[in-house]
Every structure is written in structure tokens, then in C-alpha cells.
Amino acid sequence: MDFKLNKTHLLQQEMFRRFAENEVKPLAEEMDETEIYNMELLAKMHKVGLMGIPYSKEYGGVGGDYLGYSLAMEEISKHDGSSGITISVHTSLACSCVDGFGTEEQKQMWLRPMVDGSKTGCYGLTEPNAGSDAAGQQTKAVLDGDHYIINGTKIFTTNSGFADTFVMFAMTDKSAGTKGISCFVMDKSTPGLTVGPNIKRMGIRAAQNCEVSYENVRVPVSQRIGKEGAGFKIAMKALDGGRIGIAAQSVGIAQGALNEAIKYVKERKQFGKRISSFQNTQFKIAELQTQIDAARLLTWRAAVSKDDHENFAQNAAMAKLFASEMVNDVCRAAVQLMGGYGYCREYPVERALRDAKITEIYEGTSEVMKMVIAGSMKIF
């Protein structure tokens, strides 16, 4: 067992860190305030390969792995949770559906532009009435000759505000339940596809998370990913991988917040002393760093098990469950360590605390994680 990153991962980590500090950090506060994602930043992330890490060079990707992707998610999320989720939804949800289940032709047509830096993807599964119960899809796709006609509404489709490529799910056979869902991919310009405004949220406010409506959207059969009825399996498989990204995002947000708090307690003086000299402060920071490291190790284990083609679903769910609850505890404590200043928008821990909450909700709530873990453990 080797807990050390290899040279390639170390240099990638260094590059992600520099990029995050120089490019992401200076924009994060403004993007949160305006709730608008900076398109130049998105273009830069594409350019340096941040949007195609675990995908083969054969399709224009980086040729890396999920461990490298987790390192990127952590470094970027240290400074901005919104950028983290932008990368994550594109990479581990949109791209993975096409990569894992698309035909060679579909990969050339849809995956290549998403991983070579030219297009951004989004993933539409959640509906107003189908959240944790994703099987309750109401969006329908009806076969009409060599096309499907899709009607319905998706909500909380992250990246949809600027995405070029939409991966989405619709019911092709209601009577077949989860085996009646199919996966489709389409361009944003497809007639009938309409994206609503960015939904007002508590955190990750710069991410573009909108309602997407599909009204008589005609897509050729060649844009169905996988077999008819395989959609639910595709969606769940993508979410298994996505959870590694969310776990890494949680680790990043937490480490970023703790780093800020450490910087602060070393400078702040009260009662004639630096507050870092109080044992309460030291013990608190020791506990928080231990929690973060535990989450990081769970995340790396999940990533490596995916890279090694093992059954990683339980590892990913455990990493996400632990990391997402951890980041909420850590951010709350980071704000507390910084007192009134921590509560001010001027300091990034306030944003970190708001960004943290969603990690317990999206890509499967903590409760769903427990269902996945218990299911893998065959506790019925």
C-alpha cells in the first residue's frame, strides 16, 4: 500500500494549485456576488486540460485518471466551489455517459469536443418531481420513425446556462419502470430545448444551475446513448463516478476554509495574544485537519478503486457521505474561529460555508449515500 502520490500526480497537483491560485481565486468572490460564471475562466480551464482529465488521448482528452481528477477538484474547490462543480458535472457526469456507453461514432461526435477543450457538457436527470427517486422520470421520449420526440422539464441542470452539449434522460417505456429510461445527447441549439435563468441558491452561486425544458424536441435515434431502457443504469453509473468528484470538492472547500482560518488565527490578537496560541484554537485546528485528511484518504481510495476498474460504488458513496458532512463541520468551525470576520463576505470562509451545504444534497443526498452503502453491504 502506497499513500504517496507518484511524480506525475505530484506535478499535476502543483499545476492545478498554481492555476487555482492565479486564475480561480481572484475571480471567485465576484462570480459569487454576480452569480455569473466567468466564460474566460471556463475557456482557460478547457485549455489546460482541466475538463478532460480522466479521458483517453485517443479522443483528445488528457489521458489521466480519477486520482488526477480528484486532485484537480480539490485544488480548484479550495478557492471556488462553483468552479469545482462546473468541472465535475462536465467531466464525471456528461462526459462519462458518452465515454462509458456511447458507440465509437458517438464518442467521436460528442465526447471528443467535450474533452479536447472545445465544448462544455451538462447532465439532466433531476426533475421537479424526481429527485432522490430518480426512477420517477416524467420526461418522455416517444419513438417516431428514426427520431425520438422528447417532452418534459428538468431542474437543477448544472452547467446548462452555458453548456453546448446536453446529456439527458427520458422515459421511453413507463411500464418498464427503471428499465424504461433512456439516455440522450444533443446540442444546445436543438429546437425545443430551452434553458431558464440561473436558479437563485444559497451557495455555489456562480455555477449555472437552471431549469431546462424540452418541448417536442426531435433527436435522431443515433443520439440515444446505450440501448433503449439502459438510461437508469447509465445515470447511476455516472453518479457513482461523480461522487468521487463531489468528495474531492468537499475536501477542497474544507481545506481552503481551514487554510484561511489558520492564516487568520496566526495574525489575530485578543487578550494580548495571538489566538493561535490558545490551546482551544490549536486543538480545534488539529481536529479539523484530521477530519479533512480522513476524507481525502477515502476520496483517493475511491478514485484509485475506479482507476483499477474495481467495483467502486461503495467506496465512492462512503467518500462522499463522509467528505460532504465533514466539509460542513469544517466550514462552520472555520467561520467560528474567525468570529465576526468569518461571517463577513469579505472573507472567503463565509462563501465556503454556503458552498458546503450542497455537497450533502447533490449527486445523491447523504441519505441516498447510506442506501448505496447499506445496499452494497447487502443489509436488507
Next chain:
Amino acid sequence: MKIVVCIKQVPDTNEVKLDPITNTLIRDGVPSIINHDDKSGIEAALILKERFGGTVSVVCMGPPQADVALREALAMGCDEAYLVSAREFGGSDTWATASIISAALTNIGYDLVITGRQAIDGDTAQVGPQIAETLGIPQVSYAEEIYDIEDGNKVIVKRQFEDRYHIIEVKMPCLLTALAELATPRYMHAGGIIDAYKKDVKLLGYDDLKDQLVPEYIGLKGSPTNVFKSFTKQAKGTGTILKDLSPDEAVEAIIAKLDERHII
């Protein structure tokens, strides 16, 4: 066109802290980086390659740990990398370093050599010009902009001066020393990093270079520089600020101060 960029691995001075008791630099645990001016040189070389074709090689003299600096250069897009490293080269001053790097350049071959202006750890700005002198090729130091390459063999360069700039046409083979302003370095590409570790960093040791080396000009013995003394510069006291004076009063006050200290 074969472009060779010479780089140095240096401690990241942004991360260097002072020992509060001895007032000396704490070097332990300080990350190493590619010297800033050298990195601009890499970027300038990559831009030239994109515009005019050719290859970019990168050369670094240093201990085996300098490997990571060369991998970074490869991950930015350089084609090949050479680590010049041998026990015999240890303790070299700028003269000996230039002598060794010149031998390496002769071994590798070059049309255009780019070095950084100076390294942040030594600030001598000597090695680039010394390499050009050793190789007997023309040099343009303080290159701020490369305008063009004409007829495949003439580089048009803007050279910064304190109070002016020169636009110089120089025939290749030649050497430029790059200012940070020459080009803003690109990030490594995440995939470039993977490729960088699949490539070989070629090691040029003493035996590889012995035919090109002048043995008396290498290492500590071949270094004419003697360090007489090194010391930590003491911070000067705070200056005096004279406020709310008219220009004439200011002149008078300054002259009075200079006179008081017998400077004038």
C-alpha cells in the same frame, strides 16, 4: 530551427522565510521552481516554434532533483530535455557554469539559444552572456520582445535599456537573454505532464561532455570567483518625511540635510 533554452532551478523566493534569530534565509522545505526569466524564455521559444516551426530543447545544469524543472518544461510543450549533472561540475561559479553549459550546447547543437536574464537566487546576469562569449556567437541581452525571424536566420529583437531600447537584427546562431516581459509563460497542460514523464530526460555527465569541455574551467577548481564574505544586509532605519513644503522649501530642506551630513 533548433531552439535551446537554458533554465535554472531556484528556490521559490516567495516562499522563503527569514529565521527570526539569525536573520538568514530558511531554505529547508522551500519549494524549487523554474527561474522566472528562464520560464519566459521557454514561452518565447514555444511561440517561435509555433510561428516558424522547429524544435525546442531545454537544458538545465543542476543536481538530479532538477529533473522536475525539466519535466515542467516538457509539460509546457518543449520537445526534449537535457540534465547536465556530474560530481565534477559541483561548486561551479558563473564562469565554470557557462563553460559546462557551452560544452553541452555544442554537444546538442543549436541555432538559437535563449537564457533568462538572471536567476533570482544569484542575480548575477552573467551566465547567458558568458555562454555566448564561450561559444563565440553574438548575443542580445535583456530581450523584451522578439519581433520576427527574417530569411530563416535573422532574429529581430527589442532590447531593453535603462532609458531607451534598441531594435537589433542578429544573425543565428546567436543567444538571447530573456526578460520576464518577453513572454508570459503558459501553464503546463495536464496531459503534457503525463507525456513529460513518458519521455526521457537525457543526462549529460562529465564523460558525455569531456570532448567539448575545458577541464580547467569546470567545478570549484575551475571557478575564479572567491566568496570573500557573505552577510545579511541590515535593514536601514526609516527615512524622514518632510511634508507640506513648497518646491523651493523642499529644495532648501534637502540641501540643508545633505550639507548637515557633509555630502555636499
